[in-house]
Amino acid sequence: MLTTAAADVQQAVGILDGWLSAHPDEPLAPVMWQYLGDIHFFYRNDDGAALDAYLAADRLGVLWASREGQLWWRMAVLAERLKRTEVAIAFYRKICTDAQTSGRAFEAQLALARLGVEPPELTAFASYEGPRPDFSDAAAPIVAPAPPAPSGAP
Numbered sequence: 246m247l248t249t250a251a252a253d254v255q256q257a258v259g260i261l262d263g264w265l266s267a268h269p270d271e272p273l274a275p276v277m278w279q280y281l282g283d284i285h286f287f288y289r290n291d292d293g294a295a296l297d298a299y300l301a302a303d304r305l306g307v308l309w310a311s312r313e314g315q316l317w318w319r320m321a322v323l324a325e326r327l328k329r330t331e332v333a334i335a336f337y338r339k340i341c342t343d344a345q346t347s348g349r350a351f352e353a354q355l356a357l358a359r360l361g362v363e364p365p366e367l368t369a370f371a372s373y374e375g376p377r378p379d380f381s382d383a384a385a386p387i388v389a390p391a392p393p394a395p396s397g398a399p
Contacts, residue, residue, distance in 0.1 A: 254284060254288045254289060257284055257288075258281065258284055258285075261277055261280060261281045261284070262281070264277055265277055265278065265281070273308075274305050275302045275303075275305040275306055275307055275308050276302070276308050276309075278298050278299070278301040278302035278305065279298070279299065279302040279307070279316065281298040282294075282295045282296070282297075282298030282299040282302065283295070285298060286319070286323075292323050292326060292327055293327055295323060296320060296323040296324055296327060296329070296332070299316060299319065299320045299323075300320070300332070302316070303316070303317075303320070313343070313344055313347075314340055314344030314346075314347020314348070314349055314350075315347065315349075317336045317339050317340050317344060317347075317349075318336075318340060318347070318349045318352075318353070320332070320336045321333045321336035321337045321340065321353065321356065324336065325356070325360075330360060333356070333360065334357065334360055334362055337353040337354075337356045337357045337360075337362075337364075338353075338357065338362075338364075338365060340353040341353050341354055341357070341364060341365040341367060342365050345367050345368070345369035345370070346369055350367050350369075350370075351367070354367065354380070355380070358380040364380065
């Protein structure tokens with residue numbers, strides 16, 4: 246958790262709450278909800294309030310296309326931590342279907358399997374021939390094969 250004066254954090258929350266109340270449909274509302282979520286997450290260590298703000302941002306449409314996977318991952322992890330399993334499942338699925346190149350798609354598949362849900366196929370990686378997750382044991386780590394020995398080595 247980052248530290249700053251509690252009064253400053255409270256003032257930031259007040260400003261964002263006021264702005265969002267006055268401008269709920271403005272084009273910048275999603276990013277303001279995300280900022281509010283970040284304040285709750287980073288400065289207040291309030292996972293529930295952070296998730297609720299991030300959900301509001303997502304409902305309006307996240308503005309940072311191609312980076313939404315990062316936010317969805319945080320949302321899924323927070324939801325799972327808060328025992329809001331259906332929300333976690335929804336966002337792990339969203340990563341697998343709508344943010345496959347976010348860097349979290351394989352982990353989202355494993356999380357879904359761990360939660361007892363069949364993970365969607367990652368079609369963005371259809372031509373990938375390397376190791377793939379084995380969902381029969383979702384708790385097991387993915388282990389890449391050892392690199393080949395250098396050719397011509399003595």
